[in-house]
Structure formats: structure tokens, C-alpha cells
Amino acid sequence: MTHTAPVRPEGVDPARPAIRLDAAAIHVAVLDDHVVVRYGVEILVRQSPALRWSGSAATSGELFQLLSGGPCHVLVLDYELSPTEIDGWSLVKILRARFPHVRILVYTSHVEASAELLMRQAGAHGFVSKSGGLSELLHVIELVGAGELYFSAALSAMSTPAPGFAQLTPRETEVLRCCLQGMNMTDIARKFVRSVKTVSSQKRTAYRKLGIDSDYELLKLYAAPGTKRP
Incomplete structure (x- = not known):
């Protein structure tokens, strides 16, 4: 289901200290496997007096090197990379563990409510659609960099997931996780090197x-109160 609710700031993230826009520039990096997107974000950042460009990456491997080598306050990230890449949920979890100082803004063309919920619960600090234009992206980068969370109004009514997922096998869990990210059976099968029939059966x-x-x-x-996240 495509999520079309207007996006709004959701409040200050209590887990992270705010970065004052008038006190220090916000360093921004981007992960996206499309060169046009990387170039567009770079131009946007370089034109803003409040932001500084940290660099770009096309793969998760390049990203880890980039984040290890210099300052980055906000990472603009497309969670859906090539089929051979790590899935978006796992990538955000790894980034939060390895680089806790980096605030993650998911920037994607897949705006399903399930994907937004999944990214939020993985630890992302914001979620914005690529269809919103660069001016919206600039606004959201500054908000997330200032310590705020940015998700759709509809998502604020959803809570954390509920019992039941614990009974699934690891392979069943990863298939459902990819479904929640908006991937189809063919993409999931290619990602995990399985047949479409096997993935559909799981x-x-x-x-x-x-x-x-x-x-x-x-x-x-998944969104029901009391659910234990898979």
C-alpha cells in the first residue's frame, strides 16, 4: 500500500543531543546506487550555508569506509540497493551500532507505510520520499541534523510490533522483512539466491x-502494540 500521508516532524529524539544549526555546520553524506541522486544531493548540500559535504557512496562497503574516515552528522540513505547488497533493515541496524553518532535519514522512492515503520524501528531518524523534491529534502536534513525525528503523521499512531514472530524460522523472518520493505518475490529470491517458488512457500x-x-x-x-519485532 502506497503511503501518501503528509510528512511532518515528530519531535526531538531524546536519545541524541541536538545539533544547533547556528553553532556548527552539519556534515552530510549520502548512500545511493544511482549516480544522479548522489550528485543531486551533493549539489544541494554544497549550496546550503548550514551544511558541509562529507562524501558519497554507492555500496555499503564504500559507506563504511567513508564514515570511518571523516565527520558525518546526517546520512541520507536509500535502503534498497542492489540485490547482492545487505537488506535495508539490517544495514540501518549495523550503522546504528557502528556509528551511533550518525543520524540516518532514509530517502527513497518506496513510500509504503510498512517500509517506513520498518526503518523507524531499525533506528532511522527520518523517512522522506524522493518524490517530494530537493527543497523538502534540504528542510528534512536540517531538522534531522538538529536532533529531530521526521516521519509521517500516520506513523506516529503506530506502536512497536507484537507476539507471533518468534515462532518463524530465520528464513521466513527475512522473507517477511523484505516484504515489509516493499520487495516482490522475484527480488527476494534473487537477493537470497533461492527460487521464487521457495520464497513464496516460505x-x-x-x-x-x-x-x-x-x-x-x-x-x-507488525504495528500492533506489544508485538515482539522479528
């Missing part, structure tokens, strides 16, 4: 264990 088995029949029900279950 999804059906997981749905049966969870007592659900659709992707919409999966999102509702």
Missing part, C-alpha cells in the same frame, strides 16, 4: 503461522 508458511492472509494484515500485526 512467505505462505509464515503467514499461516501468524494467522494472516495478506500483506495488509502483516503490516497491522
Whole structure:
């Protein structure tokens, strides 16, 4: 389901100290496998007096090197890279663990509510659509850099996930995680080097264990209060 609710700031993140825009420039980096996007973000950052350019990466490996070599306050990240790359949820989790000082802004063309919820619960600090234009992106970078969280209004009504996922196998869990990120069966099969038939079977088995029949029900279950995150 495509999420079209207007995006708004959600408040100051209590886990991170605010970065004052009038006290220090915000260093920004970008991870995206499209060179046009990387170039566009670089131009945007270089034109803003409040921001400083830290660099760009096309792969997670390049990103880890970049973040290890210089300052970065805000990382603009497209969570869906090539099929051979680590999945977005795992990437955000790794980044939060290895680079806790970096605030993560997901910048993507996939704006499903399930993907936004998943990225937030992985530890991202903001989520914005590529369809919103560069002026919106600039505004959100500055907000996230100043210590705020930025998610859709609809997402603020959702809580953390609920029981049931613990009974799934690791492979069933990773298939559902990719479904929540908006990936189709062909993409998931290619990513994990399995057949589409195998991946579809794992999804059906997981749905049966969870007592659900659709992707919409999966999102509702994942967002239900008290759910234990897979």
C-alpha cells in the first residue's frame, strides 16, 4: 500500500543531543546506487550555508569506509540497493551500532507505510520520499541534523510490533522483512539466491503461522502494540 500521508516532524529524539544549526555546520553524506541522486544531493548540500559535504557512496562497503574516515552528522540513505547488497533493515541496524553518532535519514522512492515503520524501528531518524523534491529534502536534513525525528503523521499512531514472530524460522523472518520493505518475490529470491517458488512457500508458511492472509494484515500485526519485532 502506497503511503501518501503528509510528512511532518515528530519531535526531538531524546536519545541524541541536538545539533544547533547556528553553532556548527552539519556534515552530510549520502548512500545511493544511482549516480544522479548522489550528485543531486551533493549539489544541494554544497549550496546550503548550514551544511558541509562529507562524501558519497554507492555500496555499503564504500559507506563504511567513508564514515570511518571523516565527520558525518546526517546520512541520507536509500535502503534498497542492489540485490547482492545487505537488506535495508539490517544495514540501518549495523550503522546504528557502528556509528551511533550518525543520524540516518532514509530517502527513497518506496513510500509504503510498512517500509517506513520498518526503518523507524531499525533506528532511522527520518523517512522522506524522493518524490517530494530537493527543497523538502534540504528542510528534512536540517531538522534531522538538529536532533529531530521526521516521519509521517500516520506513523506516529503506530506502536512497536507484537507476539507471533518468534515462532518463524530465520528464513521466513527475512522473507517477511523484505516484504515489509516493499520487495516482490522475484527480488527476494534473487537477493537470497533461492527460487521464487521457495520464497513464496516460505512467505505462505509464515503467514499461516501468524494467522494472516495478506500483506495488509502483516503490516497491522507488525504495528500492533506489544508485538515482539522479528
